[in-house]
Each structure stands twice: as structure tokens, then as C-alpha cells.
Amino acid sequence: MSVPADWAYDMLLFCQRNPKPCPVLDVTDTGSWSTPLAPDADLRTDLPGYRVWCDGELVEEPTDVLAHWRDDLVSFLIGCSFTFEWALAAAGVPLRHVEQGRNVAMYVTDRQCREAGRLRGPMVVSMRPVPPGGLAAAIRESALLPAVHGAPVHCGDPGGLGIADLDRPDFGDPVAAEPDDIPVFWACGVTPQAAVMASRPPFAITHAPGRMFITDARDEQYRVA
């Protein structure tokens, strides 16, 4: 996500204070659209989908932001839970949304993030239905990757996060669960855009939920042990 430089400290502090939903992998210099995580990439064109925000309102959903770019933008690269899915799959945990060819299901929760300067907002989570036999592996494997959200923040009753209906996600697609599956909730990198909606900075660019930037970094490099 990109915000004007005079909002960059608030955003970086918001991420520091909320590291589960907002693990920062890189921050660009002001005005730069490049990152050492993918030296040949252009952050203005190489995401599969963008959202452009003015005063907290979604104004456009383009596939590049060349026309929206400003020299005062600072960009934050936030880790994504899609990165740990290889580790879940390798440990034998089925990925229902992948099997079903769908985006992951994401929900706005009733847990408020810790405020930072002018920024506040609720935590957003992604949910994966996990069979009981895979729960321990799902928790263990994701825990070892804290830079891409780490261990789940909640398992089981969606009401514990204030989620009324799993079939109606706020972002992404509803995902069908098997009868014994346990819903497992991980903090989600859509949280900064929920903060944009709640806090209304004059301008921001984010990824479109589920349409993340792919870097050159190897998934394994974020595994702590």
C-alpha cells in the first residue's frame, strides 16, 4: 500500500503496533516504485489489481496506477498469508479455497487495532477451513512464518471475532467447508485498507484483496526455524 509521505510515519507506526495483521517486509524511499524484494519490478504496474482511495472512499479499481502515481508516495509491502500455504500443503493440510478455485474468504472483525497517530481501524482476517487432523500442523507451520502473519489469531466459533456469517465474507469468496472442518482465522494484510476506510487519509493506493504483489523472495526465507 502507498500513502503520502506525511502519512508514512503513522502508517509505519500502525504496522509496528499491529504486527500480526501488518508485518512489514519492505518500505520504499519516498516516490520510489521499486523494492529490493523484486529489483526488476515496478510497483505501479506489477500488482494484478489495485484500489485507489480518496478520503477513505474507494474511487477506482485499476490494473495499474501510472495515472495516479505521485512523487510523495511511500509504499509499504506487507506479508501475505498466501506465502505460508506452501508450508501447509507440504504438511498435508488441505487448502479448501485452492481446491475450489476461489479467492480466500476475508472478514472484518470486531477486534480494533492499536491506534497510531491518525490511523485506527479493525483487524481483518482470512479464514481457511481446516480438518481436525490438520489443525496442529496448520498452526505450527504458519507460526514459523511470522513475517507473513504467523500463527492464527482465532480458531472455531466465528462469533469470537464478531463475524456473523462465514458465507458472507467482506472480501474474497465464500469457501465451502467439509462437515468436520474447523474455521481457522489468520490476521490479514487487508487490515491497512480497513484502516484507510476508517481513518480517511486524503489519498492512498492499496492492492485489491486477493490480488497481491509477487516478489522474487523465496517463501522459505521468511521461515524462522
Add this chain to the structure above:
Amino acid sequence: MSVPADWAYDMLLFCQRNPKPCPVLDVTDTGSWSTPLAPDADLRTDLPGYRVWCDGELVEEPTDVLAHWRDDLVSFLIGCSFTFEWALAAAGVPLRHVEQGRNVAMYVTDRQCREAGRLRGPMVVSMRPVPPGGLAAAIRESALLPAVHGAPVHCGDPGGLGIADLDRPDFGDPVAAEPDDIPVFWACGVTPQAAVMASRPPFAITHAPGRMFITDARDEQYRVA
């Protein structure tokens, strides 16, 4: 460590770009001397030792900074490798400096941190001599605590980090090793004060090396798995 607000973004970015030596546990609001990590503490008086810096020069080493406090200071709480020593001890890894009643040995390396704004400087490391039979446990246990520097950055030949003589640490005390011990080097929270020395902000307050702030947080809470 505390810096004036107009240096806070550079410092937070420096920490984000150098998370092994500078894992940030909390950042205060401007002018505040309190942290939710220890709600009853006063950051101006409750460290066992401080260093006060003007233009990158050490000007005083007091035991409180009441007389030096400024309303524009932002304070950064950086994780400390002393936190993972309980896990090493529990795994049977002997702690030579503790046995010898000494501070840990710390060294300035020839590895430069990634720059951030006006801040640059070398990485500082702490060194613990570890017997060969304890090396795997030392690496594994510290790796699970990335918020307090995580896995070692180097093992073995000190020359690999540009360290000429283990008997002459730059901070702390020299620590005697057993003949078979392997020197193991962890990134160290003295790195931000090496950045102060190299980058010369007009004013800064840091802890004195080895005289860290003790919070109410439990060591276990920083363990990712």
C-alpha cells in the same frame, strides 16, 4: 532509545530495514515516557543505565534522564538477546558470561546496516561461546524468538564479521571460552547507538550497553512456536 520526533521516522524505518539487530517491541507516542509493556514504569528513570548523545558524541552516562528529557522525544523499545537466554539455559546450553558473572561481550562488525533516511551504521553483535553439543539447541531456541534477535547471524571465525580480537569487545566484558567452544554471534540492540555514533543526530538517549529496561512482558510471549 529516544530520538527527537523529527528523527523518529528515520529511526523506525532503520529498524524495519534491519529487523535482526533492531526488532521493535514498542514505540511511544511523542513525549511519552510510558509503554504498555510495563504500564507502571517510567522510561526516564527505570533503566539501570543511560547514555546521552549530542551530535553523535557520548556526553553523559547517568542513571536517570529526568534532567535531559524533552517533550519531543519518541522512544523505541528494542528486543534484547538476554530474553532468549532462559530458553538456551532450559535447553541445556551453558551461558559462559552468566557463569563468570560478566556482561555479555559485544562487537562492532564490518557488516553495514541498510540505510534509512539520515541513519546508517554498522551492525553490532553479542557473542556467546557455545559448546559443540549445544550449538543446534542454541540456534533452534533463539530462532523461535525473532522479536529478541532470533537466530544467530554468524558462528565460528570472528574474522567473518571483521572482528579482530574476541578478547577486546567494543562493549560489555570479555568472556572466557572453553577450548572446544564455538563463538556464536547474535545481532544486538546496541546497533541503534552505533547508528547514532555514525549518523550524528543532534540528540539521542540510549540504554547503556548491557543495562537494559526490564518490562512486565513474559519471555514466553515472544516465542513464535
